[in-house]
Amino acid sequence: MSLREVIAQMRQTMASLGGEAAVLLQRLAARAIRGELRRLAGAGSRVWTPAAARAVVDRLRRMLVRLVAQLGAALGKALTSAAATSLADAALFFETGDRALLGHVLPLRPVAPTPAQIALAREGVFKASLGRFGALLVHAVEGAAVATVLLGKPHRAGVDHVALALRRTAAAHAWELQRIAETEASAAYNAAQLEVLLAQDVPGDRMMKRLVATFDSRTGRDSVLLHGQVRPVREPFFDSHRGHFYMAPPNRPNDRELMVGHRPAWGEVVVDRWPVAEDRRAAPAPAATRRVPGQAIRSAKNLRAGDVLAAPGRPRIASVAERGGRIEVRTEQGLLLYFAAGAAIGVLAAS
Known part of the structure; x- marks a missing residue:
């Protein structure tokens, strides 16, 4: 197996891990919502009063809080698996590279964090994202309940209206679960790669x-x-x-x-x-660059020593060189940056 083939396999593995995690989250959400709505459907034929609406909303809100917690636990396990897979892939990558380019395999130094610890580092990010997804569903439930509470409808009709709003909102935002799962799987996979590189x-x-x-x-x-x-x-x-x-x-x-x-x-x-x-x-065409007062837009090939980049920390350019069709920029802080020759770069000032 060549390095190109190993990288292609790693890329496919990372995509598969994200896709599997997305399917898992979407199935968990659909199952929880379907089960709760089935239980609510057995309600009697009382009038849909404000008190009845509040009771249904409170019940669904508690269900959605539990759901978000379940989604977080499931995603945490998926990210742990992604990190473990990434560590194994990194070992294969270095073994293949060493054999091809050195003729022998160098020992890999062990990685200190466990896959679970690597996944845990992303917990705050993905829990916040899942929380926003849950809040969207709660908002839909509350809005549907309020919209029908003064119409004097039967209790079953009120429940049906709330259920329809919940199902539609969950379906319309299923892409968010996919985005969260794929992004977090990528983050865990690459975080594990970084830990391997830091250890070496x-x-x-x-x-x-x-x-x-x-x-x-x-x-x-x-x-x-x-x-x-x-x-x-x-x-x-x-x-x-x-x-x-x-x-x-x-x-x-x-x-x-x-x-x-x-x-x-x-x-x-x-x-x-x-x-x-x-x-x-x-690849899409370049987006129009928004001009900011006090900021000039210059192509990368026209950057010069002394220019201050419109980037965090306002790095000042120490040297500029063209290498292999790309522009190599070294800042006064020692940071080496690469740009396409025609890239539009924001510059704050020039000496």
Whole structure:
């Protein structure tokens, strides 16, 4: 198996983990809602009074609170599995690279965090996202109950109206569960990769990290620009399209970038050495760049030493060089950034 094949397998594995987690969350939500509505359907033919509406809303609110907790527990287990799979994939990646480029396999230093600890680091993020999903459903239930409470309808009709609103809202926002699951699976998978790289990064054997994008009809312009960016493992990647730094993918929701390691002993990294291009024609056209007062927009190839980038920390450029069709920018803080030659870059000032 070649490094290209290993990376393709890792990319497919990460996508499968996110897809499986999304299906699991959607099934849990559908089952919980269906079961509770079935129990509510057995209500009698009393009039749909404000008190009756409040009782139904309170019951559904408690069910949704339990549901969010169940979704969080299920996603936590899925992320633990994703992290464990990622650790095994990282070992295979380095074994394949060592054999191909060195002729022998170097021992991997152990990773301190367990897969469960890696997943736990994302708990606050995904619980907040799931909480917002639950709040949408609660809001739909409350709105439907209030809208019918003064119409004097039978209790069953009121319950049916609330149930319809809940089912429609859950169906309309099922994509949010998919987004949460896929984004968090990617985060756990790449976080485990980062832990492996950090464990190998020691004096005399520094480790690099490289971004690998997936090219298809969903690929965003930011991913096209970031593909192939190489950084020391303890320094962040830089997204010139969005203007922010991040240590490991994802750098936004639904981001499918993969991070892999690179030993300096393997030799120079060639940007497209392990390509993953399937359909580059599908990448969307560049979005219009919004001008900000006091900020000039300049193409990357026209950047000069002394320019101050409109990015967090306002880094000042120390040097600019063109390498392999990309612009290499080194800041005065020692940060190395890469841009496509025609990329629109915000500049605050120039010396």
